[in-house]
Amino acid sequence: MAVQHIVPQWQRRTFLKGAGLGVLAASGLTALQPLCPQSWAAGERTRFVSTWNAPDILDPHVKYDVGAAAFNLNLYDNLLRYHGNPPEIVPWLAETHEITDDGRKWIFHLRRDATFHDGSALTAEAVSFSFARLLTLGKGPSAIFKRMGLTPETIRVLDPYTIEFQLAQPFGPFRMAIPIVSIVNPALIKAHEQNGDWAEPWLAQNEAGSGAYRLVKFDQATGFLMERFPEFWGGWREKHIDEVEIRVIREQSSRTLALMKGDVHMIETLLGADQLEKLEKHPRIKVIPYESMRFFVIRMHNQRPPFTDINVRKAFSYAFNYKSFIEDLMKGRVVRNPVPIPRPLWSYPTDLPGYEYDLDKAKAYLAKATVKINRPIEVHVQAPLEPTVQAALLFQSDLAKLGIELKIVKSMFPTIVASTKTVESTPDMWIHWISTYFVDPENWIGEMYDSANGGTWKASSWYKNPQVDALLGRARSILEQEERTKLYAEACRLVVEDAPDLWVYNTIEYVPLAKNVQGFQFSLVGSGQEFWPLYFDPRA
Amino acid sequence: MNVLNYVAQRVVTLIPTLIGLVILTFFLSRVVPADPAALIAGEGASRQQIEALRQRYGFDQPLLTQLGIYLAQLATGNLGTSIYTGRPVLTDLRERFPATLELTLVSIALATLLGIPLGMFAALKHNSWLDHSLRACTTAGLAITGFWLAIMLQLFFSMELDLFPLGGRIGVPEPRALTGFFLLDALLSLNGTAFLSALKHITLPALTLAYPAFATIARFTRSGVLDVMQRDFILYEKAMGLPHLLITFKYLLRNALTSTVAQIGLLFGSLLAGAVVTEQVYDWPGLGLYAVESIMKFDYQATLGITLWAGVAYGAVNLMVELAQAIIDPRVVRR
């Protein structure tokens, strides 16, 4: 049966008219776009937007990593702080300090004018409380302090503005590690404490600090917002930033575009070479390079065959195409770092060449190996961080030429870290960076290759060498830098000879900033996320 | 009466389904390669601490016991605590829900407002150019993958043409929180900039979700109308001289829309559970993103919570759809 045209003419016209109006309305809306400001450079309150990988948890005694620096450095204060590049320790809450008793007793004298955001004074009591909280909770940032045997009992409050730390033995890196600890407000913590949890759930979403900024809003999905704390003891210059927003943008390319569009003013320093090129060409953006101390390492599980055989490890060390990775994939924006100490650091041994790409040598070592490779080797990479995936792919294709099958497993940092707790669950290989948590060789070679650290992610190669342990232990317990340098150089030589891992490059941190941002201070620890000295220059 | 019985019957069958769902997801989420206690403990935790956590959360107990504990918890409305946010899962879900609901409503509204009229006209003007182009459009709409469409839209409209923002829900300070829907809140508090910003931010995600929905709705409307158009009673009404408008909108549409309504309901239900990849691409802070993040991070409590939520949402919407169908077409109840 033929279909009748039921719809009369006028109905069709009405529909078309409606559709036309709809299209006009839509285009009208987009035309109104210029009315919406996309950045607030001018106006009453200046707002600075940064988009690092926003933290899930705002507790400084639980989280201490590069992303956490956004709140560690701004919402909180520490006794000493790193400023500048190369980084130097400057007095912060502690105006002066003394070391007595051969490096076993440290006394810090606090400044008198520091207050918390709720107005209460910051005294030695608060410092003692904060350290006690850190040590009792025992999470990430406490590791180094526990290793030096610091317990809440060994911290004494001498008077309201003096605090004393008693160490069991001298510990070289102690001063360098002090900036890790943020001072929290004991009154607020105690007010929200439940069942002896040190207010951990509460502090994860709130703050109890004294820093230059205070928390306005925190939303896990979208980031957090901070505003200026007018009574900050450091004072404010005439030009400053009123509000800082740490915004969550998941895709790296979206972050780059947001910076180019002017929606944000700063993005992370771990961009790939392609993104950096785009940004450098942009007229309203400046990209400032700083050589950092953050090297890229490919780990091998030394206690699991085939990596138990040094010949296999050496073969792998010769099989990675360092040059191509650095020059082609990283576009030459990083620096080869063949040893487990970052280049700019004082103990870097300049005379160790390390390994280079040589497939023939690799084959020779494989032939000498007593342990045969008869299964695919798994390498775990961090899916959101592209260089790890690229390195794995590059390695995969070169190892294939040696007849070795490399299986790439995409994972994430917290998952891999959790798996490094035991020998059995640690992956065969994984790829990551080691950032500057504190500026001392202990942060790198110390925590990576001392066999006492087994079960931590830095020591996930499960390397065991009593000689190296002895050297590292000695270096840790003295304070003179020259002496330590010699010890670390020797330890380095031994470690490189054993080839437990592949050390690839040292990062150059390129900080992409909107051009009108001034006063930027880069410091390795925290990658320049201290926002207090920043201001907008409308002329730029 | 029959309708009520019908609905009651359906509700009764929903509950064992949900319980089964919980059990299924529970076992699924426990088959994880990573040790959940170690994940919660975080970096730098010692072995004793991990053990302590294991005992505290009950991971050392046999799986069935853990399941029992969880079900008991569930009965009191406690969905557990997320490992990563440290907050109750229910709080997380409640916070993210308005974003997803807003996006879902806007997408479905868009798809329906375009799909039903276009489908209807395509059917009424059978085999015309409108009909053919609509069929081409809808066939394409069903074949296109959501995330690719999202990326392409983002690429052209945001990156190249800079008409819309890249992602997020709003670019200016949020309007006063009255309902949780930015569009509504902005209107209610007469905040023009917020409204415009929220509108611009929701456009691309809504278009991404609306296009496949529109394809389905248009198809079903078209076939429904075509079906009904050929029935005798339409011919009879035309012969009786009833006005075309009346025939079309009262008799034709109502009979034709039963399957379309069902489809709209299904689409609504599945979108309510979170449009996973669209939210990922556009940084839309909703339930889909939460689901992906909790699954990827092995946050088993959150995964359980969101799966349960998805099941409940889907089930509830299906129920409402069946109710609506029963009202529109009472024959359904008899079957």
Add this chain to the structure above:
Amino acid sequence: MKPMVLNTRMQAETTAPRVRYFPHRLWPVPSGWWLLGQKILRDRLAVVGLCILLGLLSTAVLAPSLAPFPEDITATHPAQRLRAPSWEHPLGTDTLGRDIYSRLLFGGRLTLIISCTVVGVCMAIGVPTGLIAGYYENAVSQLILRLADIFLAVPRVILALAMAQALGPSLPNLILALTVTYWPWFTLIVVAETRTVKKATFVEATEALGVRPWRTILYHVLPNVLSPLIVRSTLSMGLTIMTAAVLGFLGMGAQPPAPEWGAMIAEARLYLPDALWYATAPGLAIFLVVMGFNLLGDALRDILDPRLRRGRR
């Protein structure tokens, strides 16, 4: 046992004289593949769909010879990364310098393997369980239906993602996850069709004759259920491909360096908007293949199962 011959009712519904009636079918079916083929070829859109699928099949089979750089599945050439499309590289190169066109062709293989395996296994599960659940009305059938309901209660992507994450990302686990996600549909389709067929007079007749249930199911119910099932399977191939792509996009599918289309799009996102061919090509490939399956499925539905005409006339 010889098939039953029914007469009056069937003959009243004659349409074209050429069609022969298979006595144990409920509605007229064109006899022979030739007629089926003819019907398909008469429909333009179906032809398009068929061509696309034949194209997919042939590229999947011939990929090693068609691809200009077959070694680019594993080999990397970092020096040639992110080149724009050229004569040498028709679709350009990706972030590790691999030829995108070659990887696309091999990705077609992967896609075909995944979708065929998933649909095959789902049918293998769905047909027996559906037949049993539809024909009998006992506890077993209730159990099967409940199970199917439970699996259906979760959104597809979340279930597949949770499974893939729990099992560990790899190709076999992806197939397993997708199978677990989609089997309820097949079962429920078979159940619905079985119930319809069961009501037919001839089934009652077989029961009356004392034919054992399993024979009835196998020889009389199953052939009638197969047609709608084949139609739905074709349409669900498209869905499995899309879900596999979503999982690949999220990193839960075949692991690198496997040239899975969804994973390629995810890689490409980082290089937008400059390297736009990198993201567009795999997406178009997915689109074409799914479209092909949909068009063919629509055509099959019109021919094999006229009752189900929805959306096409």
